[in-house]
Amino acid sequence: MPETVMPSLQATLFSGYIGEGPRTAQFERELGEWLGVPSVVAVNSGTAALHLALHLAGVGPGDEVISTPQTCVATHSPILSLGARVVWADIDPWTGNISVEDVAKKCTASTKAIMAVHWGGLPCDLTELKQVARQWNIPLIEDAAHALGSDYQGRRIGCHADFVCFSFQAIKMLTTGDGGALVCLAPEDDRRARRLRWFGLERNPVGHDECRWEQAIHEHGYKFHMNDIAATIGCEQLRYLDANVARHQAHAAIYDDVLRGFRRLRPLRQSSDRRSAHWLYTIRATERAAFIAHMHAAGIETSRVHVRNDRYPIFAASACDGLAGVETFDAEQVSIPCGWWLSDTDVNTIVAALRQFEEAAA
Ligand SMILES: Cc1ncc(COP(=O)(O)O)c(C=O)c1O
Structure with missing residues (x-):
């Protein structure tokens, strides 16, 4: 505020x-x-x-x-x-x-x-x-x-x-x-x-x-x-909105660069005709629990933010099969800090932790 x-x-x-x-x-x-x-x-x-x-x-x-x-x-x-x-x-x-x-x-x-x-x-x-x-x-x-x-x-x-x-x-x-x-x-x-x-x-x-x-x-x-x-x-x-969105997007661009070629952590894909404001920066982590624990140990909180809604009992009447994309995404998705409030030092710390996790598998 x-x-x-x-x-x-x-x-x-x-x-x-x-x-x-x-x-x-x-x-x-x-x-x-x-x-x-x-x-x-x-x-x-x-x-x-x-x-x-x-x-x-x-x-x-x-x-x-x-x-x-x-x-x-x-x-x-x-x-x-x-x-x-x-x-x-x-x-x-x-x-x-x-x-x-x-x-x-x-x-x-x-x-x-x-x-x-x-x-x-x-x-x-x-x-x-x-x-x-x-x-x-x-x-x-x-x-x-x-x-x-x-x-x-x-x-x-x-x-x-x-x-x-x-x-x-x-x-x-x-x-x-x-x-x-x-x-x-x-x-x-x-x-x-x-x-x-x-x-x-x-x-x-x-x-x-x-x-x-x-x-x-x-x-x-x-x-x-x-x-x-x-x-x-x-x-x-509203007076701060342009600057805040720009910072979210700048942080996302840094993560996009860092994650290029990573195997354990993969960024989402964005077509060239659209641009996310990056309220979230979500990645897909094949070993999500280990990744969350690794980030936590480095003092960096991550979050799934939301979970698939179709599993809530209130939607039992809507149950269906054939949600393969949901299965995959729900199993791997996790968001890392991306907000306007991060300092350059914070972002560097996050980048270092991402690299450490990727390199630990090599
Ligand atoms: C995707 C999505 N839709 C709707 C809402 C509901 O908005 P509100 O909390 O302002 O009612 C939220 C979160 O708050 C949300 O993340």
């Missing part, structure tokens, strides 16, 4: 107004400019953004949503909350991202949406996924919780699909403590999302200055709006 947040945070805290108000509107405007999109709906978590996107996609009881097991359970909780079922698609074990081929095989008349998660920030094959979605006349939802600052075919993640969901949870590239944002391609979805995030009510209804509760509610909504405390933090964090 930048210390420079304090003056603006203090001003908001003692302004007499800390709910969703002017700072939230400012955050939405500034984030929209940064992403290159006309409108952003700020909410109180990435999960809330996903829930709204699924609701707007029309997902309800009995419907199916195709998704990847390799993500946070937050990607799928809203699907269950809406009474729908997850259908698992396999992933590419060299990216951690959903396989377009398998998505295309699994679409049926019951499919209501396709969910794409950009693992660690690495963009999925969005052009191909959009083609499949168009064929079936269903929306593509991006869970971009890891992908703030990533780009795909020359444009930032945020402007490619029907719905794009961001998270500003405690450890994300930009944090508001907790928070999230939804970007809708269709202006009507954007308008509806603004009502749904606050019980189905207009926040600033024309002609209802005295009592904004006195409006007709045509569709019941949620309490998903962002508050001005979180938004104030978000505005300040």
